[in-house]
Ligand SMILES: [Zn+2]
């Protein structure tokens with residue numbers, strides 16, 4: 157049994173020791189995160205926590221909803237404790253994780269503040285972490301919903317100049333998560349958090365496959381943390397559906413755990429695979445063409461169900477080296493770049509530029525990966541078997557908690573989904589199901605066979 161997982165099971169805060177962990181994977185794992193307070197009434201400790209980390213003036217960031225849910229209370233607690241503050245509340249009804257939103261915060265930043273207090277989950281947290289980084293001050297997060305796993309990761313998931321990117325940002329010193337606030341959050345946000353955790357089935361599977369095929373760094377200890385996160389949520393899905401405090405606590409812990417895993421690995425790999433790229437593409441299309449989109453976690457949850465179908469098809473493949481070589485040889489990169497540009501508009505151009513640097517379609521790189529795939533095919537099948545869940549059971553969990561399973565439920569057709577799937581390998585080079593299928597010369601064929609009968 158993994159050492160780090162044992163600590164995580166015993167005492168969650170035990171993972172946050174200052175000296176970190178020297179690991180068998182060769183890396184030293186640590187995070188600047190110092191403490192996580194998840195309990196009923198945690199909000200009341202906000203001023204005390206701010207004081208503990210030596211802030212002399214607080215810059216509080218919230219939107220209208222999160223200010224009402226927790227920000228107002230935190231502001232009054234700061235007043236009572238005599239801690240000066242400047243409050244920034246977005247006036248938008250729906251705050252987008254974009255450079256424009258970040259610029260608004262930076263323009264309103266009070267330079268006499270030495271700590272950013274982000275009150276909110278999702279976008280507010282991403283923007284606040286980034287604002288702390290840009291202004292060079294420390295960061296504390298007050299969670300208002302268990303809706304996504306970005307609370308403590310060292311990147312913010314943003315759309316910069318139209319492209320979905322992970323931007324380096326400041327890890328919070330502390331996260332304050334009041335179960336009374338989290339359990340009262342809209343049910344959709346809790347479902348989203350659950351969906352973002354289910355994605356870890358796919359990310360762990362693809363991380364292992366990538367390690368085999370591309371020699372990407374992999375850590376079994378970190379992967380085990382993700383398996384624990386998934387287990388804790390799936391095994392409490394019924395209580396979670398009822399908003400039970402203990403189940404909400406486990407979900408919140410799992411989300412934080414995913415963030416710690418990303419910090420430990422130094423990449424987003426432990427927590428995101430092809431299912432996240434469906435979500436990123438839908439977000440990018442939404443910004444460019446105003447197509448439908450939903451919450452990050454609901455989209456990645458749907459992406460996870462889609463990934464199960466994809467891996468079911470992959471399991472049926474018998475690799476054919478000659479066919480795969482021919483396919484790669486005949487692949488018309490310039491025409492493919494045109495498809496990317498037309499599908500994503502101006503952000504497509506950025507992806508094309510990125511690919512020109514990464515050169516993942518390079519014939520030699522393909523030959524190298526193909527030979528590894530063929531030599532390790534049995535092991536790849538075993539990894540899929542070990543990591544991917546039973547589709548029927550997963551769908552049942554989604555039904556219990558009320559998560560959508562189909563893109564159609566969020567306004568995206570299956571035809572559009574097949575198209576998006578072809579591009580899930582092009583956001584950046586993170587080896588995943590669609591790249592594996594491209595390497596095998598099977599991408600279009602498999603994409604065409606998927607979701608034809610689905611409604
Ligand atoms: Zn490790």
Ligand SMILES: [Zn+2]
Nearest residue numbers: 304305352456
């Ligand atoms: Zn996510």
